[in-house]
Amino acid sequence: MTPASVGTTAPDGSLPRFIYGTAWKEELTSSLTRQALGAGFRAIDTANQRRHYVESAVGAAVADFLSETGIARDRLFLQTKYTYARGQDHRLPYDPKADFATQVAQSFASSLEHLRTTYVDSLLLHGPATGRGLTDADRDVWRAMEGLARAGKTRLIGVSNVTLEQLELFVQAAEIAPAFVQNRCYASTGWDRDVRAFCREHGIAYQAFSLLTANARELRAPSIERTAKRTGRTAAEVVFRFARAAGMIPLTGTSDPAHMKGDLACEEFALTPEEIAAIEHVVR
Secondary structure, three states, rough: OOOHHHHOOOOOOOOOOOOOEOOOOOOHHHHHHHHHHHHHEEEEEEEEEEOOOOOHHHHHHHHHHHHHHHHHHHEEEEEEEEEHHHHHOOOOOOOOOOHHHHHHHHHHHHHHHHHHHOOOEEEOOOEEEOOOOHHHHHHHHHHHHEEEEEEEEEEEEEEEOOOOHHHHHHHHHHHOOOHHHHHHHHEHHHHHHHHHHHHHOOOOOEEOOOOOHHHHOHHHOOHHHHHHHHHOOOHEEEEEEEHHHHHHHEEEOOOOOOHHHHHHHHHHHHOOHHHHHHHOOOOO
């Protein structure tokens, strides 16, 4: 498999294997997104949350890439998010006094304008309203997202920053079940073992973010260092290869061109079952 194919969404609707994340890049958002697309990423994650993302700059980079290369829009996977007001700053993409269905509609319309597209491949709820359980707001937001999916405005819907309890409640309440969970993935919790197990059981694709930044100590663990030495790869590439072997869709937000290519090349080598098991239970 070549690096250029790793992030691709096929015309048959198959899911991406690797996603480029665009959070916290500010004035570099457009250039780094364009660089990632040039390196071979075909799946881009953003959010209509100006506090941490510049969604319009992502759209500009995507538009430039499609124009320059002639690649069709349906070869890219674009994912954005609706974010509650508590996760925003003063630059809200909706009327905070409006009901939640209206907020979702306004946020989504703004996202389409930012991304210069008529649809997105995935729309996520950027975390439930509270840390435990689901609220009426969550149910209202999810129904609005289901409506966008039925209308063909988004191919898939999902939720980010979710606990196992909350995910179970979403699946119970939903008419259209989540296609994705996107969580920060800590080695200390078995790489979010319980949520991943639930996802496997229910056919939900698990997107893992902060695989490196949340696990800086674990990346220096002897098991990862031994595997990196055996394969001739970096510890980061080993972790991304492990994530793929464990059924995750990893996200990376690297700004280093060499790391972009190295991350995408993580499927060009294999880990042994013993190495996978050791990383699954890694401790520093």
